[in-house]
Structures are given as C-alpha cells and as structure tokens.
Amino acid sequence: MIRKATSQETNTLLHMTIQAMNESSMGLVKNDLQRGLNMFVPLLNSGAYYIIAIEHNQIAGWILIGPDFNPINEVRTGTITSVYVFPAFRKLGIGRQLMNSAIEELRKERYAKVLLNVYTGNPAKSLYDDLGFTDLSTVMGMNL
Numbered sequence: 001m002i003r004k005a006t007s008q009e010t011n012t013l014l015h016m017t018i019q020a021m022n023e024s025s026m027g028l029v030k031n032d033l034q035r036g037l038n039m040f041v042p043l044l045n046s047g048a049y050y051i052i053a054i055e056h057n058q059i060a061g062w063i064l065i066g067p068d069f070n071p072i073n074e075v076r077t078g079t080i081t082s083v084y085v086f087p088a089f090r091k092l093g094i095g096r097q098l099m100n101s102a103i104e105e106l107r108k109e110r111y112a113k114v115l116l117n118v119y120t121g122n123p124a125k126s127l128y129d130d131l132g133f134t135d136l137s138t139v140m141g142m143n144l
Contacts, residue, residue, distance in 0.1 A: 002101045005050035005062070013050045013062050014040055020084045040064070043081055051101050053085070053094045061085035063098040065106060068115055075112035083116075083124065095127055103131070 005013055017040055040048075048066025052059050061084055068079035080102055085094045106114050116133065118125045 001054045002051060002097055003054070005052045009052065009059070010044065010050055013052070013059070013064075014044070016059075016062070017064065017082050017084070020082075040081070048079075048081060051098060051105065053089070053098055055089055055092075055094070059086075060089035061094050061098055063102045065102045065114075067111075073113070076110060078106040078109070078111035078114045080114060080116035095124060096131075099127065099131055 014037075043064070043066055046067065046069070048064055051063050051065065053061045062082070063080060063084075064082040065078060065080050068077040070077070080099075083095065083098060085098070103114060115136070116128065118128060
C-alpha cells in the first residue's frame with residue numbers, strides 16, 4: 001500500500017532519511033544528525049512531505065517530495081529529495097510504485113516539471129531513466 005505519511009511517521013522518517021544519507025549518496029555524504037536536520041527540516045516546513053510504501057504492516061520505503069524553489073525554474077517545479085527502499089524490499093517494484101505515486105501527486109498539485117538528483121553509480125538511475133527522467137546537468141567535484 002502506498003500512502004502519505006502521518007505526522008508521527010514523518011518524524012520517524014526524518015531520522016531514517018538521515019541514517020540513509022551515506023548509502024543514498026553512494027558514500028559521499030556521511031550520516032550526520034545535525035546536517036540532516038539542517039537539510040530536511042526546512043524542506044518539510046516549506047511544504048515537502050513523505051509518501052510511504054507499507055508491506056507486512058511495516059514501512060518498506062519512502063519518497064520525499066515537495067516544491068523546488070530554485071529561481072532558475074521557468075515553470076512550477078517539484079522535487080524528489082529522497083527515495084529509499086529497505087534492502088529486504090528491493091527488486092519488488094516498490095521504488096517504481098513510490099516514484100509513480102510521487103509523480104501523480106505532483107501532477108495533481110499542478111507542477112509542470114519534477115527534478116531529482118541521483119549520485120553517480122546509484123543503481124536506481126536506471127529506474128529514473130525508465131520513467132522518463134533525462135540528464136540535465138552534471139555536478140563535478142575536486143578535493144583541494
């Protein structure tokens with residue numbers, strides 16, 4: 001079952017999201033409570049919310065969606081900030097269900113475009129490609 005998270009679940013999911021930062025970023029971002037709170041709480045306070053997948057009466061995965069406030073956007077743009085499926089529930093189509101639900105929610109909210117960031121090497125990129133997402137830019141880094 002896919003549904004919007006309750007406020008109590010949102011608090012739990014916030015901490016789960018922070019614990020998944022290292023895995024989700026392919027090891028580039030360390031799990032850090034304060035950094036995670038600084039990143040995700042303002043999003044939640046600005047209209048972002050979680051959609052969750054429930055399997056066997058437990059959270060199997062989540063997706064965090066909301067408005068994208070980048071002034072470069074020329075149309076009303078939504079963003080997918082976090083997607084996560086617990087390892088025991090992977091390869092069952094839950095990620096695709098969450099993505100489809102998020103895209104439909106953003107359509108209902110009259111967004112004209114949706115953006116997401118995916119780190120190099122993340123196997124979920126093939127799902128995003130299958131759903132019709134295209135590469136828009138590349139962020140490069142260099143340690144100094």
